Amino acid sequence: MSKPAKGSSMNLQGESLGALRNAAPLASLLKALVDPVLVVILLYALASWMDVSLHGQLLTWATIAFLLAALLMDGTFLLMPGSHGSWLGVGRMMATWLFICFVLYCYARLAGLVEFFPDELMLGWAILTPLLLLGMHWVIRMVIVRPASDATQVTRVVVVGANKSGCMLAQRIRQNPQLRMEFMGYFDDRGLDRVETIGEDELKGTIAELYDFVKANGVHQIYISLPMTSQPRVMTLVDGLMDCTASIYFVPDLFVFDLIQAQIDHVAGFPVMTICESPFIGLAGVVKRMSDVVLALCILALIWPVMLGVALAVKLTSSGPVLFKQRRYGANGESILVYKFRSMKVMEDGDKVVQATRHDSRLTPIGGFIRKSSLDELPQFLNVLEGKMSIVGPRPHANAHNEMYRKLIKGYMLRHKVKPGITGWAQVNGYRGETDTIEKMERRIEYDLDYLRNWSLWFDLKIILMTVTTLFRDKNAY
Numbered sequence: 001m002s003k004p005a006k007g008s009s010m011n012l013q014g015e016s017l018g019a020l021r022n023a024a025p026l027a028s029l030l031k032a033l034v035d036p037v038l039v040v041i042l043l044y045a046l047a048s049w050m051d052v053s054l055h056g057q058l059l060t061w062a063t064i065a066f067l068l069a070a071l072l073m074d075g076t077f078l079l080m081p082g083s084h085g086s087w088l089g090v091g092r093m094m095a096t097w098l099f100i101c102f103v104l105y106c107y108a109r110l111a112g113l114v115e116f117f118p119d120e121l122m123l124g125w126a127i128l129t130p131l132l133l134l135g136m137h138w139v140i141r142m143v144i145v146r147p148a149s150d151a152t153q154v155t156r157v158v159v160v161g162a163n164k165s166g167c168m169l170a171q172r173i174r175q176n177p178q179l180r181m182e183f184m185g186y187f188d189d190r191g192l193d194r195v196e197t198i199g200e201d202e203l204k205g206t207i208a209e210l211y212d213f214v215k216a217n218g219v220h221q222i223y224i225s226l227p228m229t230s231q232p233r234v235m236t237l238v239d240g241l242m243d244c245t246a247s248i249y250f251v252p253d254l255f256v257f258d259l260i261q262a263q264i265d266h267v268a269g270f271p272v273m274t275i276c277e278s279p280f281i282g283l284a285g286v287v288k289r290m291s292d293v294v295l296a297l298c299i300l301a302l303i304w305p306v307m308l309g310v311a312l313a314v315k316l317t318s319s320g321p322v323l324f325k326q327r328r329y330g331a332n333g334e335s336i337l338v339y340k341f342r343s344m345k346v347m348e349d350g351d352k353v354v355q356a357t358r359h360d361s362r363l364t365p366i367g368g369f370i371r372k373s374s375l376d377e378l379p380q381f382l383n384v385l386e387g388k389m390s391i392v393g394p395r396p397h398a399n400a401h402n403e404m405y406r407k408l409i410k411g412y413m414l415r416h417k418v419k420p421g422i423t424g425w426a427q428v429n430g431y432r433g434e435t436d437t438i439e440k441m442e443r444r445i446e447y448d449l450d451y452l453r454n455w456s457l458w459f460d461l462k463i464i465l466m467t468v469t470t471l472f473r474d475k476n477a478y
Contacts, residue, residue, distance in 0.1 A: 103290065314366065
């Protein structure tokens with residue numbers, strides 16, 4: 001089992017850097033719009049051909065399709081020159097489109113919209129859309145974002161500082177030929193013996209030699225990636241470069257922080273850098289909530305007989321209520337009531353809560369079974385519909401445990417940037433059940449924060465599938 005990479009989500013030093021966006025503005029615009037626009041255009045073209053009304057229900061359907069495609073489908077660069085894993089990308093695009101069709105179909109059934117759209121329209125749209133998208137990606141590759149044909153069309157760049165941020169930036173430039181940027185090398189006052197991550201031919205000289213290199217080689221852009229503690233050094237460097245025409249960018253070394261959803265933002269036109277934020281901001285939050293509601297309704301429609309049977313078994317085998325309600329921390333640390341089928345003879349919900357252990361004497365006659373099989377968690381799908389929980393997210397701990405561990409584990413409360421989940425990344429990696437040592441809880445928190453850094457809808461679906469496959473063979477469940 002591999003340990004989650006600390007700070008592995010680094011949007012700020014990735015393609016979201018403003019400088020990289022500006023290097024290929026047409027490509028960036030197409031990347032954001034081509035897929036959702038084509039999805040809607042084809043829908044309206046087919047509807048017009050089949051004499052279906054282009055207003056009312058179709059407009060609602062098209063709007064939802066546009067938003068889902070804009071968020072989930074990473075087009076345009078799928079078939080770019082120099083890209084890796086194109087066939088894997090095609091498969092992922094097809095799977096994404098099938099998921100969008102599934103969500104739209106569930107929405108149509110729940111909203112009673114199926115009767116408004118002919119089957120031929122929906123089936124034709126579902127089949128033709130991925131073919132149209134693949135065709136457009138090929139056109140973009142061959143015509144719009146083709147590799148530069150001569151050196152005058154290439155932006156020559158250098159990076160000052162061969163640290164982690166600078167090396168990642170250089171790697172992204174080399175991996176994205178559609179940017180038409182040529183990485184020419186690093187400038188760093190440290191020798192190769194102190195900078196082991198770069199090759200001898202990549203280190204072009206010291207910072208003092210930068211100015212002459214820029215003039216002699218017609219460098220267009222300079223990226224300064226020096227530590228935040230080097231402000232006077234950076235100012236001196238920038239002053240020395242004022243006599244050249246190269247554009248100068250500063251790459252902040254944010255790897256000194258434990259980043260969660262790092263990105264550049266604006267507040268009333270003032271630029272700010274996000275160090276820690278929930279992944280469910282804006283449209284991502286809408287998609288997360290929509291997927292929770294759709295999946296919870298579908299699952300409840302399938303498992304309600306099981307829930308009824310468990311409820312009867314709990315009532316018949318021990319005295320007390322069927323449901324156990326316990327206060328937990330929800331999103332942003334707000335107190336919520338979490339529902340479970342009662343598996344113990346006690347109803348602890350105070351300042352001191354003792355974790356369940358293997359062969360716990362407090363278990364009811366069927367308590368051990370429903371805990372090991374996770375049947376006791378099924379009422380939490382009602383918490384999901386209430387909007388208090390999510391299907392996938394960090395598992396909620398008792399409030400008493402939160403107050404204890406927040407003092408012992410750095411970053412513990414960051415897991416409460418999102419709604420707690422019925423299942424989570426830590427649980428499918430073996431950190432389910434009792435955490436009898438501080439080390440086990442630290443590992444659980446590492447996985448929880450890794451989930452926040454790298455969330456995507458596909459990540460949620462992967463965790464759900466892993467939960468199903470590991471449900472009855474988890475040795476930590478009791």
